[in-house]
Amino acid sequence: MTTKELPAKYLRLLAEKYPTLASVAERIICLESQLALPKGSEHFLSDLHGEYESFYHILNNSSGVIAEKVEYVFGEFMTESEKAEFCTLIYYPREKIEELHKKGLDTPEWYRETIAHLLEVAKLMTYKYPARKVKGFIQKDYADVLTELLYSRPEQDSAQARYVASTMAMIVQIDCGALFVEAFSNLIKRLACATIHIVGDFFDRGARPDAIIDNLIAYHDIDIQWGNHDVLWMGAGLGSRVAIAAVIRNSLRYNNTDVLERGYGISLRALTTFARRAYPDESPVKACEKAVNMIMLKLEGALIDRNPDFQMQSRHLLETIDYNSCYCRMNGRRYELESAYFPTIDPKDPYRLTEEENAIIDDLVTYFTESARLQQHLDFLYKKGSLYKTCNGNLLFHGCVPLEKDGSFAAVTMEGRTYHGRAYFDYCEQRTRRAYLQRREEDLDFLWFLWCGRLSPCSGREVKTFERSLLTDESTWKEPSDPYFKLIDRPEICSAILAEFGLKETGHIINGHVPVKVKKGESPIKAGGKAIVVDGGFAKAYHKKTGIAGYTLISNSRGLRLLAHSKVADVKAALAGNQDIESVSETIEIQSRRQTVGDTDEGRIMREEINDLHALLRAYQNGILT
Template structure:
C-alpha cells in the first residue's frame, strides 16, 4: 500500500483533528498494557476431549486465577466447583440445579454465582481495554454485563438499581444463559491467542471436531504438521496422500473419520480388499482400549482394507520416485527388491525373509503398475476427497490460518525441524538446478503447497508431488528423518531394518549456539528468542527444555498411542507478561467423568523464563504495528 493511499484511508477514518488525537491517545495507552497471554499446543492427533478440556481450562490458568482471587473466601471444593462451572457451564448447571429442592435456595445460588463470575471476569479483563472486553461479551448480555462489571456497588444511590438487574435476570428465566455467557467470556479472555504447532490429524478419532472448535476460536494460528499435510494433500488431489492417509486410518481403526465425518465412501476399496486379501496378523488395527471393540467381521474388513491400500501406496510411491529423481529416494522403491517368489527381499546387499506378505496384486516384472481395479479405486477416492464439502471447509481454514513456520513475538514456531547435516549446515532440496535450504526451503515448500491446493485437478505435477515429499522426504522439515521404513515394519522381522535415522537437527538442538544460528536464519536476532517444536514426543525422563531454555519441545503426547512413551498426557506452553511457563498435563479420562466428578487434568507448571519487568504490548509484534499506526497518525496530524 502506497503512502498516499494510506494517508487517504486514514483521513477517511479520522476526518478531524480531534478524531486523530483521540486515536493517538488510545493507541499510546494500549502500548502500556501488559502483554496478553499466548498458549501453544501441538500434536493433538484427533484427541478432541483432551484438547477441548485444556482449551476450556486455559492450560490450568483459570483455576490459578480462581485460587488467586478467592483463597480465604472459598473452600478448595467451592473453588473446584466454580472452575468446572467456568469450563462446562451448560453441563454443570444441569447437575447443580438438581441439588436444590427449594426455589429460594436456587435463587440465592444464582445471586452468589453471578457475583463470583463477575468478579472473576473483572480480574481476567484487567489487561484489556474496555472495547476489547466488550467485543468478547455475548451480544445479548453486553449492556447488562457492563453495568454489573463496572458498577460502583458501594454507592447507595445505585444499590437498588443493581439488585433489580440481577433479580430480573432470574425472574425472566435468563439466569442460566447469563452464567453460560459469562463463563465463555472468561475462557476467551484468559488466553488471548492460541498457536497450534502441527498435527491435528491422525491417531485419535475426532480431528474434525477439533477443526470445528478451532474455526470458532477468536484468535488462532496453525503450523502444518506432517500428518496434517496428508489431509491437505488429499484435498489437493494427491493420490499418494490419499493412500497414506487411508492406511494410517485403517492402522488405528479410524476409518469412521473418513466415512462418517467427511462422507467419503470406501465401498469400492472394501470390495477390492475382499477380492484379493485374507486376514493378515501384521495388518490388524491398533485398538484404543477406551473405545468399543469392533466385531470380528469389522476387524476382518479393516484388516483387508489396510493391506489393499498399503500395496496401492507402495506402488504409487515407486511411480513418484521415478517421476522425481530430484527427490533422491531411489532406495525407497521397495517392491522391486522382492525376489521372484516374493518370499525374500534384498536391502543393502543383505537378504531378509518376508513375513506376512500380501503381494497378490504385485507383478514381478512391473511391480509399480496398478491393476485396473486399483487404479479405478484410487482415482474415485481421490476425487471423493477433493469434493468433500466438509473437508474442503476444514482445509480452507488450514490454508487461511496455517503456514510452514511462524515468527511471532520473537519465537520461531516449527512443527518438525530445520534440516541440517552433522556439522549443522543447512541441508536442502535441489529443484530446477537451484538448492533450497534453511528458510528458503520452507518458503519453497509453502509456495508449492498453496499452488497445489489452489489447483486440485493436477495429481502428478511437481507441486502435488512435493506434498507427498513433505510427508516422507529425506530433507522434509516436517518429517525430519532420512527414510520412512513403513514397508520394513510391515514385512521384515529384523528390527534393525525398522530404524528411521533422525536428522542431525535433533542432536544439535540441545546446543544454544545452534539454536541461535537457526533463529538468525529466520530473522530473529533478539536474545530473548526461542524455537518452539512439536512432532517428537518427549520420552520419560527427558526434558522438553533444551539449549539453555532457547529450545522448547511441546509434544508431550496428547494421543493415547504415545502415553506409554511419554508417561504424560501432553505439554502446553503459556507466554504472558511475566514470561514463559511449560505446563505438563496428565492423561485425560473422559469428558463425562470430568464433568460429573470434577476431575481436572492434573497440571504442573515449570517456569522456563521469567521477565525482570512485566512485558508490555509495546514489546510485542502487535505493539510494533500500533507504533507504525501512531507514526502515520502523527504525520497526518502534522499536515492538518
C-alpha cells in the same frame, strides 16, 4: 516520522478513515494507552493427533489458567470441592446447569451467588484488555448488561451496590440466570487466552481431528504451523492419489476410520469389497490395510520416479522382493517378510496398479475432493496456517530446520535452484500454496514429500512404511533423522537458527513433532531454554512412550512456563466428579520487568500506525488537509 515523509496520496487515503482532527486524536490516544497494557497470554500446543476430548477440555479450562484465577480470587473463601465445582461450571456451563437442575439445586439464590462469583473472576481477567475490546468479546445479546456489571464498583459506593444487586435480582426474576451464567463463562474463557498457536499435526492416530478443527474455526485468534500429517491430509483433500492412499492406510492402521466415514463422509465400501476378495483369510480391517498399503507403495514408486529432487530413490523397494520366496534384499542383506502372499502385484511390473485398484483410488479421489466438510477444513488450514511463524521473538515450526552434521544449513535443490535455511522454508511454503491454487501433480507430489521426506522441514526423517508393514526384523524399522534433532541441544546452533530467521538470541525455537520421552528422563527444554519441544504425546498411543498426556507452553507478561499434563479429564469425568486437568508447571523464563503490548509484534505495528496518525494530525493542524 514527519509529515513530509508521508506522500500526500497516502495522507488523503488515511484521511478517508479518520476524516476529522478529533477522530485522529481519539485513535492515537487509544493506541498509545493500549501499548502500556500487559501482554496477552499466548498458548502453544502441538501434535493433537485427533484427541478431541482431551483437547476440548484443555481448550475449555485454558490449560489450567482458569483454575489458577479461581484460586487467586476465592482461595480462602471456598473449599476445594466448591472451587472444583465452580471451575467445572465455567468449563461446561450448559451441561453443569442441566445436572444441577435435575437435582433441584439451581435455585434463585444459587444463580445470584454464582453470577456474583463469575463477575469477580471476569473483573480480574479484564485488566489486560481495553474496555472497548472487552465489550467485543461478550455475546452480543448480553453485551450491555455484562459491560455494566463488569465496570460497576459496588464496593466503593452504596448506590453502585444497590444498582448491581437490582440487576442481579432482575436477571434471576425473569428466569435468565442460566443464560447469563453461560455468557459470563464464555467471556472468562475468552479472556483467559489471547492467542493459541497450534504447532502442527491435527491428524493421525486419534479419532476426531475434524471435531478439533470445528472448535477452532471460530476461535478468536489462532495460527497454525503445518505438521507433516497436516500436509498429508491437505494433499489428500486436493486430490493427490498417493496422499489419499497414505491417509487411509494410517487411519486403518490406528483403527480410526471414524474421521473418514463419520467425519468427512468418505466411503470405504469399494476398498472393503476388493480387500475381502484379495485377502480372504484376514479380518476386514486388516485386509483393507493390506490392500491400500500395496496401492500406496505402488503409487509411491511412480511418484519417486518422477521426482528425483526428493532424493528418495532408496524407498524404491517393491523390486527388492523375491516373489517366489518370503524375503527381500536391502543393502546386500536378506530380510524375511511377514508373508509371501502378494495377490495384487505383477512381479514383472510391481508398481503397476491393477484396473480394479485404479478404479478404487479414482473413486476415493472423488470422495475426498467432494467432501464439503473436508474442503472447509482444508480452506481453514491454508487460511490460518503456514510452514513457520516468527512471533514476539519466537520461531515456531513443526519439524526441523534441515542441517548438516557440522551444524551448517543443509543445501536442498528443488526445480533447478538450491535453497537452505529460511529460504528453503519460504520455498516449501510457496510451493504448498501453489498446490492449493493450481493443483498440478508435481505440487501435490510435493505435499507427500513434506509428509515423509528426509529433507522435508515438516518430517526430517526417513519414514519406513515398507519395512514396518512387510518385514519382521524390527531393526529395519528405525528411521534415520536429520542432524537437527541432536544438534538442537547446542545453544550456538539455536542462536544460528534464530539469526537465520531474523530473530535475536533472546528468542526461542518452539516446535513439536518428536514426542518427549519424559519417563526416560528426556526434557522438552533444550539448549538451556533456547528451544522448547511441546510434543508431550496428546495421542493415547504415545502415553506409554512419553509418560504424560501433553504439554502447553504459556507465554504471558511475566515470562514463559511449561505445563506438563499428567492427566487430562474428559467431559464426562469433569461433569461426574468435577475432575480437572492435572498439570505440573515449570518456569522456563521470568522477565526482568512485566512485558506490555508495546513489547510485542502487535505493539510494533501499532507504533507504526501511531507515527502515521501523528503525520495526519499535523496535516490537519497545519491546514494541509481540511
